[in-house]
Amino acid sequence: xxxxxxxxxxxxxxxxLAVAIVFFFPIFFNLMSAFxxxxxxMRDAIAFPKSFYLDxxxxxxxxxxxxxxxxxxxxxxxxxxxxxxxxxxMAGYAIERSNAKWTNxxxxxxxxxxxxxxxxxMIPLFKEMKMFGLYGHLAGPIVVYVSGSVGFGALxxxxxxxxxxxxxxxxxxxxxxxxxxIFFRIVFPLLGPCTASMVVLNGLGIWNDFLxxxxxxxxxxxxxxxxxxxxxxxxxxxxxDMIFAGTALSIVPILIVFLLLQRYFVKGIxxxxxxx
Amino acid sequence: MAAxxxxxxxxxxxxxxxxxxxxxxxVIAPTLSSAYLSFTSWDGVSTKIHFIGFDNFAExxxxxxxxxxxxxxxxxxxxxxxxxxxxxxxxxxxxxxVRWARNLFRSVxxxxxxxxxxxxxxxxxxxxxxxxxxxxxxLDLIGLGSLKADWLGSPRFALVSIILSTVWKxxxxxxxxxxxxxxxxxxELTEAAAxxxxxxxxxxxxITFPLxxxxxxxxxVLSMISSLKIFDQIAVMTDGGPGFATETLTYIVYKxxxxxxxxxxxxxxxxxxxxxxxxxxxxxxxxxxxREVQL
Numbered sequence: 033x034x035x036x037x038x039x040x041x042x043x044x045x046x047x048x049l050a051v052a053i054v055f056f057f058p059i060f061f062n063l064m065s066a067f068x069x070x071x072x073x074m075r076d077a078i079a080f081p082k083s084f085y086l087d088x089x090x091x092x093x094x095x096x097x098x099x100x101x102x103x104x105x106x107x108x109x110x111x112x113x114x115x116x117x118x119x120x121x122m123a124g125y126a127i128e129r130s131n132a133k134w135t136n137x138x139x140x141x142x143x144x145x146x147x148x149x150x151x152x153x154m155i156p157l158f159k160e161m162k163m164f165g166l167y168g169h170l171a172g173p174i175v176v177y178v179s180g181s182v183g184f185g186a187l188x189x190x191x192x193x194x195x196x197x198x199x200x201x202x203x204x205x206x207x208x209x210x211x212x213x214i215f216f217r218i219v220f221p222l223l224g225p226c227t228a229s230m231v232v233l234n235g236l237g238i239w240n241d242f243l244x245x246x247x248x249x250x251x252x253x254x255x256x257x258x259x260x261x262x263x264x265x266x267x268x269x270x271x272x273d274m275i276f277a278g279t280a281l282s283i284v285p286i287l288i289v290f291l292l293l294q295r296y297f298v299k300g301i302x303x304x305x306x307x308x
Numbered sequence: 309m310a311a312x313x314x315x316x317x318x319x320x321x322x323x324x325x326x327x328x329x330x331x332x333x334x335v336i337a338p339t340l341s342s343a344y345l346s347f348t349s350w351d352g353v354s355t356k357i358h359f360i361g362f363d364n365f366a367e368x369x370x371x372x373x374x375x376x377x378x379x380x381x382x383x384x385x386x387x388x389x390x391x392x393x394x395x396x397x398x399x400x401x402x403x404x405x406v407r408w409a410r411n412l413f414r415s416v417x418x419x420x421x422x423x424x425x426x427x428x429x430x431x432x433x434x435x436x437x438x439x440x441x442x443x444x445x446x447l448d449l450i451g452l453g454s455l456k457a458d459w460l461g462s463p464r465f466a467l468v469s470i471i472l473s474t475v476w477k478x479x480x481x482x483x484x485x486x487x488x489x490x491x492x493x494x495x496e497l498t499e500a501a502a503x504x505x506x507x508x509x510x511x512x513x514x515i516t517f518p519l520x521x522x523x524x525x526x527x528x529v530l531s532m533i534s535s536l537k538i539f540d541q542i543a544v545m546t547d548g549g550p551g552f553a554t555e556t557l558t559y560i561v562y563k564x565x566x567x568x569x570x571x572x573x574x575x576x577x578x579x580x581x582x583x584x585x586x587x588x589x590x591x592x593x594x595x596x597x598x599r600e601v602q603l
Contacts, residue, residue, distance in 0.1 A: 240424030
């Protein structure tokens with residue numbers, strides 16, 4: 033029995049390992065190819081790099097708009113997230129802690145937004161952005177990201193707030209704190225785990241988003257990393273080394289953040305699953 | 309007391325207004341506008357908007373290209389929901405049972421989820437390239453050169469290639485949900501079955517899989533919605549081609565609305581897509597919930 037158990041364990045491990053190798057291969061292949069020169073890639077795609085070829089990185093980071101697009105990606109993601117975790121918990125708090133009936137309607141109104149896919153309102157949105165002067169600015173996508181996350185965010189925060197006892201807020205009120213003080217100093221810090229899920233889920237979505245920055249940001253100027261990579265695929269169609277270097281530069285930060293914040297990613301999915 | 313109640317109402321309003329205003333302006337308003345524009349022949353530029361009734365919808369109904377895209381979308385979605393969930397359950401079972409390096413394996417299977425569709429689409433484009441691609445090179449290497457194909461350039465394989473690369477990208481996400489489901493199944497159940505002489509496949513079929521019903525509902529709805537909206541991979545891997553072989557509804561909305569400047573028609577397509585997602589989701593949730601109850 034013991035022996036059979038052992039055999040079974042090894043078999044499962046071997047199968048898992050084989051699947052894992054297949055799974056990781058495309059990413060490994062990409063990172064490896066970033067250190068190969070173009071002729072090397074064309075000659076033999078599978079071979080390991082002969083030397084540590086860094087010229088494509090050097091070229092991308094000094095001769096092209098790529099650095100600027102990295103900055104844009106960072107600004108877009110960071111600023112959107114800051115506004116999201118400011119605006120949405122406030123709304124969730126107002127809904128959860130108010131006894132007024134109209135806030136319930138507001139909640140249902142927000143939830144309806146979860147059913148609307150972006151494509152359904154994408155076309156008129158651009159007209160609207162032009163009207164508000166947001167077209168062609170980083171502010172454009174930021175506003176849309178924040179607005180688009182209200183539905184799901186409100187659900188996430190109100191359900192989390194149900195588990196936060198009101199007594200703390202009541203005693204702070206007796207001690208003379210203002211409503212705003214109570215929210216920002218007491219309630220907001222208690223929402224930490226919920227905010228972490230928000231940051232991880234939405235941050236990733238924005239960092240990886242393609243359609244919105246491609247359509248909204250001004251043409252002819254650097255957009256975001258993902259859009260830039262998309263253009264390179266067309267522009268440098270014969271310069272795979274450039275594209276590999278660019279994709280590698282976009283994968284590595286995600287890899288690092290993932291390794292640091294792994295448990296939030298997993299938790300984020302568990303809460304994200306409720307959305308369905 | 310009245311004054312206090314009033315001040316509380318003001319606070320509630322102040323807290324709610326930013327979210328309410330943004331959401332109304334940038335989600336609800338354009339959605340309503342979209343519904344209106346779908347009955348017009350607006351080109352996206354001119355100031356005059358002509359109301360044309362149901363003409364756009366009639367055109368959608370009669371268009372060969374739209375019908376083809378609808379067919380592609382439905383095939384893609386049906387196959388992806390089945391394959392993604394099958395792959396995710398298999399991965400979850402492996403990670404759940406493996407004795408060593410469990411967290412490492414989980415991370416490896418999950419990592420593709422984090423990449424953008426553009427980046428992963430590009431990586432697969434190169435792997436599947438006819439002349440220099442890894443897949444064809446590997447096939448040559450192991451002596452199966454006759455199986456070599458132009459994976460993205462031929463109408464026969466392009467959709468298959470997109471499906472397989474999407475399964476690779478998404479399976480890890482659902483795996484995490486199934487893993488949580490697996491951990492909720494008491495071990496005594498499978499142990500008891502093992503004592504009664506049930507084989508591993510029987511244990512899975514009669515105990516584990518039925519008890520994953522809740523996770524299955526969530527995952528299949530999520531994978532269905534994301535498959536209906538698939539866009540990035542197609543943009544970078546095939547651009548809807550060859551011909552119209554991989555054009556989906558979302559891709560047409562984008563192409564017609566922004567490439568061909570027929571935004572009235574584009575919004576009509578978007579409305580159809582919206583309704584399709586709504587209807588299929590409701591039906592799917594109803595069916596799967598019913599199944600859960602019966603179990």
